[in-house]
Amino acid sequence: MLFNGVMEPFTRVEMPLPLGLGEGEVLVSLHLAAICGSDLHTYEGRRKEPVPSVLGHEGVGTVVAIGQGRKDVRIGARVTWSLVDSCGCCPYCTQYALPQKCENMYKYGHSLWTPSSAPDGCYSTHIVLRKGTKIVELPDNVDDGMAVSANCALSTMVNAVSHVKPGTRSVLIQGGGLLGLFCTALLREKEVQQVYITDIDPRRLQLASLAGATAVPAEEAGQYFRTPRLVDAVIEVAGSASLFPQGMNALRFGGSYLLVGLVHPDTRIDITGEQIVRRCINVQGVYNYAPWHLEEAVAFLARSGNSFPWGDTFSKPYALGELNEAFSEARRRTWPRVTIDCTAV
Ligand SMILES: [Zn+2]
Numbered sequence: 001m002l003f004n005g006v007m008e009p010f011t012r013v014e015m016p017l018p019l020g021l022g023e024g025e026v027l028v029s030l031h032l033a034a035i036c037g038s039d040l041h042t043y044e045g046r047r048k049e050p051v052p053s054v055l056g057h058e059g060v061g062t063v064v065a066i067g068q069g070r071k072d073v074r075i076g077a078r079v080t081w082s083l084v085d086s087c088g089c090c091p092y093c094t095q096y097a098l099p100q101k102c103e104n105m106y107k108y109g110h111s112l113w114t115p116s117s118a119p120d121g122c123y124s125t126h127i128v129l130r131k132g133t134k135i136v137e138l139p140d141n142v143d144d145g146m147a148v149s150a151n152c153a154l155s156t157m158v159n160a161v162s163h164v165k166p167g168t169r170s171v172l173i174q175g176g177g178l179l180g181l182f183c184t185a186l187l188r189e190k191e192v193q194q195v196y197i198t199d200i201d202p203r204r205l206q207l208a209s210l211a212g213a214t215a216v217p218a219e220e221a222g223q224y225f226r227t228p229r230l231v232d233a234v235i236e237v238a239g240s241a242s243l244f245p246q247g248m249n250a251l252r253f254g255g256s257y258l259l260v261g262l263v264h265p266d267t268r269i270d271i272t273g274e275q276i277v278r279r280c281i282n283v284q285g286v287y288n289y290a291p292w293h294l295e296e297a298v299a300f301l302a303r304s305g306n307s308f309p310w311g312d313t314f315s316k317p318y319a320l321g322e323l324n325e326a327f328s329e330a331r332r333r334t335w336p337r338v339t340i341d342c343t344a345v
């Protein structure tokens with residue numbers, strides 16, 4: 001299904017399956033995909049992508065063909081994959097542990113489509129994965145619905161939570177969307193005693209409570225997070241710079257502020273160098289994730305996925321052929337994620 005421009009209808013296109021795979025490439029038949037917040041940013045015009053293109057980067061599927069030289073996957077495996085392909089050779093891949101900033105990186109679901117392109121987005125029946133893409137097989141107890149957002153939302157939060165210092169007892173999460181819910185589940189597993197979520201949406205706060213957080217309406221947060229309730233860490237996943245002063249006020253001296261959601265240009269934050277120095281705080285940006293975070297995400301689902309409120313988090317799947325209806329539903333923001341059945345065309 002081709003994306004043709006901001007708020008333009010998606011259109012269906014048919015092409016032959018790309019069976020002549022290059023070295024290390026893998027052809028996956030997609031089962032399920034999801035509409036991530038960044039897909040909505042693109043559709044609604046807050047970020048720019050070339051057109052036409054095949055959007056969608058959260059997905060699961062089955063391996064149907066493997067190019068020469070690839071040994072880490074098998075035909076018939078049910079899999080998910082890293083949303084960034086990296087070269088494995090540059091300093092970001094080899095020395096800095098930031099393969100998501102690889103000098104030769106390629107991101108799925110963001111490229112110009114031509115009739116000769118291999119399908120590279122998840123709003124498609126098939127996708128061709130490249131040689132440098134981490135592919136992780138899903139265990140039987142992790143179904144497609146649980147795993148569909150593992151390769152974006154969950155892995156990003158596994159990365160974020162890896163920056164939370166050992167001994168952290170209290171964390172404030174700003175934003176009760178899917179990132180905030182996954183963050184809650186990960187912090188609860190780490191036995192962080194107090195996990196708070198703030199949001200303006202009562203439905204999101206309700207889901208956050210189900211996931212195990214103490215839900216605090218955003219308008220009450222200024223009063224709520226005062227001594228002795230100051231937190232060890234704040235994790236921002238709301239994408240709104242206006243929440244920054246509230247997070248700063250909630251953070252104890254020596255605490256950490258992790259910024260995850262501010263991935264668009266309108267995100268100037270108000271802070272002085274003196275505040276960072278005198279309050280001894282650490283401000284850290286977290287962007288995407290590395291292959292090992294995806295492995296950890298799938299392992300986390302296998303260990304503890306059943307305790308997550310799945311039923312209220314993901315919509316019933318829309319057929320791929322109904323992608324326009326699915327985007328309309330996603331724009332109503334009733335569900336943290338709207339899902340797409342890629343086998344129903
Ligand atoms: Zn995403």
Ligand SMILES: [Zn+2]
Nearest residue numbers: 087090093102
């Ligand atoms: Zn690289």
